[in-house]
Amino acid sequence: MPEHCAAHSCSNRRTIANRARGITFHKFPKDKDVRKKWEVALRREGFTASASSVLCSKHFKQGDFDRTGQTVRLRDGVIPSVFSFPVRLKRLEKGRATSTYRRAKERLPVASQDSQEMATSHPQPQPNDDHGYALPASPSALKSRLNEALARVESLEREKKNAVAREKRAKTAVKSLLGDLKNIITEGCQ
Incomplete structure (x- = not known):
């Protein structure tokens, strides 16, 4: 390799x-x-x-x-x-x-670097802020929202995987208990 x-x-x-x-x-x-x-x-x-x-x-x-x-x-x-x-x-x-x-x-107007820095450090509210489905005004805000969403998806996928594993262990435990219960009942009947 x-x-x-x-x-x-x-x-x-x-x-x-x-x-x-x-x-x-x-x-x-x-x-x-x-x-x-x-x-x-x-x-x-x-x-x-x-x-x-x-x-x-x-x-x-x-x-x-x-x-x-x-x-x-x-x-x-x-x-x-x-x-x-x-x-x-x-x-x-x-x-x-x-x-x-x-x-x-x-x-297109050419913005100075200072005005760009101020715009990123103090974002002004946009008309679409009251709608969750609307895109943010800046690409960096959109990228941060995307990264947050991807992190949340990964977290939920891990939680789902863990929940499936817990469910599988619980089913195995129930099957084992049912088998033990059958054995106890058959021994009691004899």
């Missing part, structure tokens, strides 16, 4: 120190389409993942992990997206080239 991450210029190795830091290693998926997407995301020319190739957890977003059990797993269909590529491997972002888009972009 490989001892190092397959990502470009990533030096993470499977060591006890990295494990203590919370770095986990994940094999490339067996599904050919998803595996191909992983390989493309790596942007390594001529790279083909072997059955034992791995990527470290540093190349995935926090929301990509399923931490409900003892083993940290990736959610289904997740593609690695956190990389620090050299300039030659970075893709240029294509912007819209329509004249309408350019005119709209030119009309």
Whole structure:
């Protein structure tokens, strides 16, 4: 099994120190389409993942992990997206080239950094605050709500798993008691 991450210029190795830091290693998926997407995301020319190739957890977003059990797993269909590529491997972002888009972009006011800091430190109430289904005004507020919701879902999944395990233990105990009760009744009748 490989001892190092397959990502470009990533030096993470499977060591006890990295494990203590919370770095986990994940094999490339067996599904050919998803595996191909992983390989493309790596942007390594001529790279083909072997059955034992791995990527470290540093190349995935926090929301990509399923931490409900003892083993940290990736959610289904997740593609690695956190990389620090050299300039030659970075893709240029294509912007819209329509004249309408350019005119709209030119009309947008450019806010100073101080006003942005004040807006984030003292958010003003928005008209949609009284509706729970409405989106928050800022992307950061939306992201924090999403992270809270994901944390709540993980917590509820753990609670559900524990409740199912308790129910299974209780059923086993009831079956055992019923068996003992049958034995006591048959012995009493004899």
